[in-house]
Amino acid sequence: LAKTTQPISMDSYEGQEVNITCSHNNIATNDYITWYQQFPSQGPRFIIQGYKTKVTNEVASLFIPADRKSSTLSLPRVSLSDTAVYYCLVGDGSNRDDKIIFGKGTRLHILP
Amino acid sequence: NAGVTQTPKFRILKIGQSMTLQCTQDMNHNYMYWYRQDPGMGLKLIYYSVGAGITDKGEVPNGYNVSRSTTEDFPLRLELAAPSQTSVYFCASSYGRFGNEQFFGPGTRLTVL
Numbered sequence: 300l301a302k303t304t305q306p307i308s309m310d311s312y313e314g315q316e317v318n319i320t321c322s323h324n325n326i327a328t329n330d331y332i333t334w335y336q337q338f339p340s341q342g343p344r345f346i347i348q349g350y351k352t353k354v355t356n357e358v359a360s361l362f363i364p365a366d367r368k369s370s371t372l373s374l375p376r377v378s379l380s381d382t383a384v385y386y387c388l389v390g391d392g393s394n395r396d397d398k399i400i401f402g403k404g405t406r407l408h409i410l411p
Numbered sequence: 412n413a414g415v416t417q418t419p420k421f422r423i424l425k426i427g428q429s430m431t432l433q434c435t436q437d438m439n440h441n442y443m444y445w446y447r448q449d450p451g452m453g454l455k456l457i458y459y460s461v462g463a464g465i466t467d468k469g470e471v472p473n474g475y476n477v478s479r480s481t482t483e484d485f486p487l488r489l490e491l492a493a494p495s496q497t498s499v500y501f502c503a504s505s506y507g508r509f510g511n512e513q514f515f516g517p518g519t520r521l522t523v524l
Contacts, residue, residue: 333512342415342501342515343454386453400470401446401454 303387308406317374319405321387324368332363332370335386337404343386347372374407382409412437415516417502423522424492432487432519434502442505443485444513445469445477447498454501460485492523 304322311317323332331350335343347354349361349370360373374381384406390399418433436443441462446454446469456469460479474496476488485504489496499520503513 335513340518342503342518343513344515345512348512400456403451403453 302400303389303402305385305387305402305405307403308408310408310410311377312410313378314376317377317381317407317409319372319374319385319387319407320369321372321389322369323387323389326367326389330367330389332361332367333388333390333399334359334361334372335388335401337384337386343401346385377407377409379409379411381407383407414438415502415504415514417500417516417519419519420517421520423524424489425524426492426494428492429488429490430492430521432489432500432502432521434485434487434516435483436485436502436504436514437483438504438506438514439482440504440506440514441482442507442511442513443479444503444505445475445485445487446501446503447471447496448501448518449498457487457500489521494523497521497523 333348334346336346337343347359347361349363351363354361362371384404386401386404388399415436444459445457448454455471457475458477460466463479463482466477466479479485499518501518502516505511505513
């Protein structure tokens, strides 16, 4: 089961680009990298998922280097409403014993 | 679609009482999950199910029980509530295996006094 390490907290300002990096040194060949966002008093919400190189959707971009031992979630031009906890998860889940784990996540605080 | 719904939203229990947290999804998802989240912490997996009639333990199953008689419903049972079970409980579902996008319910905030 791949373990992830991400910063506990980050601060940024409105309009800036925010990059949150996640380390997953023992990622397995079949593992995908998934990011979730959680607002206070709500359940997590899926943001983006990728396997290698770069993935982009209407909310964020995910950059994954060739060795896949880390990944970076990029949020363009953040606003106050992007203040939330962001979780990096690694896994495939194709085996019943392969449970994907939510860590403590990164608390992102956007300042005006 | 309503997605994943949970009831109740809030509940206060006395030590030793029992209760069932309800979870229903209308997306015809095979996988369903129960998590708990303590203040300032991440989510911990309690139990999960890969389909009707099949359940399995997660990281922190002690003190809880589950059943999955239908695709839609995945209730979580707390027997003999303890203060350590004070937490926010989230139910989630996904179409396929763990790696697929999980859809979360709004949560149940439980306090055991």
